[in-house]
Amino acid sequence: MSTAAITVPVTVADHDNCPATSVLRRVGDKWSVVILSVLAHGAYGFNELDRSVEGLSRRMLTRTLRALEEDGLISRTLHPTVPPRVEYTLTDLGRSFLEPVRALGLWALAHRSDLEAARTRDG
Amino acid sequence: MSTAAITVPVTVADHDNCPATSVLRRVGDKWSVVILSVLAHGAYGFNELDRSVEGLSRRMLTRTLRALEEDGLISRTLHPTVPPRVEYTLTDLGRSFLEPVRALGLWALAHRSDLEAARTRDG
DNA sequence: CCGAATCCGAGCTGATACTG
DNA sequence: CAGTATCAGCTCGGATTCGG
Numbered sequence: 634m635s636t637a638a639i640t641v642p643v644t645v646a647d648h649d650n651c652p653a654t655s656v657l658r659r660v661g662d663k664w665s666v667v668i669l670s671v672l673a674h675g676a677y678g679f680n681e682l683d684r685s686v687e688g689l690s691r692r693m694l695t696r697t698l699r700a701l702e703e704d705g706l707i708s709r710t711l712h713p714t715v716p717p718r719v720e721y722t723l724t725d726l727g728r729s730f731l732e733p734v735r736a737l738g739l740w741a742l743a744h745r746s747d748l749e750a751a752r753t754r755d756g
Numbered sequence: 757m758s759t760a761a762i763t764v765p766v767t768v769a770d771h772d773n774c775p776a777t778s779v780l781r782r783v784g785d786k787w788s789v790v791i792l793s794v795l796a797h798g799a800y801g802f803n804e805l806d807r808s809v810e811g812l813s814r815r816m817l818t819r820t821l822r823a824l825e826e827d828g829l830i831s832r833t834l835h836p837t838v839p840p841r842v843e844y845t846l847t848d849l850g851r852s853f854l855e856p857v858r859a860l861g862l863w864a865l866a867h868r869s870d871l872e873a874a875r876t877r878d879g
Numbered sequence: 880c881c882g883a884a885t886c887c888g889a890g891c892t893g894a895t896a897c898t899g
Numbered sequence: 900c901a902g903t904a905t906c907a908g909c910t911c912g913g914a915t916t917c918g919g
Contacts, residue, residue, distance in 0.1 A: 643797050645790055646810040652871070656864040657857075661784005663912080667768055674766050679881050687769040690913055695882060705874025716880045717919090726870050733863045734780075736856040741779040747849050748775070751828025786892085802901050813893055818902065839900045840899090 659704065664689055664697045666734055669723065672707060673731060676720045706730055782827065787812055787820045789857055792846065795830060796854060799843045829853055 648654060659665050664686070671677060671685050683694055698721060701707045706727035712718040723731075741748075771777060782788050787809070794800060794808050806817055821844060824830045829850035835841040846854075864871070 643794050643808055644810065645794060645808060648790060648809070648811055652868045653861040653864040655871070656860060657789055658784050658786075660860065661781050663781075666780055667771060671766050671768060685767055686771070687767065688771060691882075692914085693912060696912090703875060705870060705877075711881095719881060726867060726874070729867070730863065733856065733859040736859050737779060737783065738776040740853065740856045741776040744849060744852070745775045747828060748778070751849070752826060754828075806901095811893095814902070815894090815904095816892065819891095834901095842901060 655704075659700070659706075660734060660737070662697065662700070664693055665701060668694075668697055668701065669706065669727060669731060669734070672721060672723045672727070676722045678721075679719055682721065701727070778827075782823070782829075783857060783860070785820065785823070787816055788824060791817075791820055791824065792829065792850060792854060792857070795844060795846045795850070799845045801844075802842055805844065824850070 667686055667689075668682065671682060677685065679694070679698075682698075683689060683691055686694075698707065698709070702709055705724055707721050708724050710720045710722070712720065790809055790812075791805065794805060800808065802814075802817070802821075805821075806812060806814055809817075821830065821832070825832055828847055830844050831847050833843045833845070835843065
């Protein structure tokens with residue numbers, strides 16, 4: 634294997650079934666990371682979340698909360714009071730998920746000028 | 757302010773202009789991470805990349821390569837030979853970008869069973 | 880207060896065919 | 900070999916309206 638490095642075949646197959654793919658797509662989701670970041674501060678109700686994130690519609694809030702719940706990243710607790718109160722909180726899985734996500738955010742901040750420079754070079 | 761923790765306002769504004777948002781969306785992009793991962797092995801030509809990733813169309817390959825180039829994550833080199841040869845390689849920025857991305861992939865692998873369990877609980 | 884249901888435009892995505 | 904052009908399906912995301 635002297636110079637194998639120049640002809641590595643690296644065929645990427647089964648992209649959709651890769652366990653990492655669904656995680657990556659959740660990260661790229663427009664509101665998931667924002668909502669998770671807000672919930673990192675504590676429990677929130679539905680409208681509380683709605684008001685906390687500028688530009689977030691109730692529809693997308695509902696959808697995103699459902700998706701995050703199905704992934705086990707947040708938990709939903711219904712308090713049968715009047716009026717009803719629903720609390721969303723991070724699960725342990727959700728908290729641990731925020732760690733690599735923050736690493737990505739820190740990278741973005743650290744290389745912010747590089748990214749802007751690249752965007753400026755060509756439009 | 758005795759129990760301020762339960763009413764943290766945490767208003768998230770200006771979501772679209774956050775420097776981290778564009779990075780997160782690139783991560784969530786369907787093919788970006790796959791292509792970057794392939795290029796981590798060395799330089800690739802256009803059709804070489806096309807064949808290396810199952811299910812990737814030429815159209816989306818072109819689009820993704822342009823986007824990655826505009827972000828400064830890869831570089832495109834045209835060799836004016838016959839037939840023409842174009843080489844795509846990672847930039848230093850692209851290589852450093854792969855580090856936090858890999859952290860996310862490792863998280864996905866580490867918590868794979870947790871994620872599957874959550875998906876199984878409710879469909 | 881906490882959603883669900885519906886409608887609709889915009890953009891992503893792929894198949895196919897064509898160019899230099 | 901390395902793309903571009905065009906068309907069609909689908910999903911995303913928002914506005915609005917309705918229900919528990």
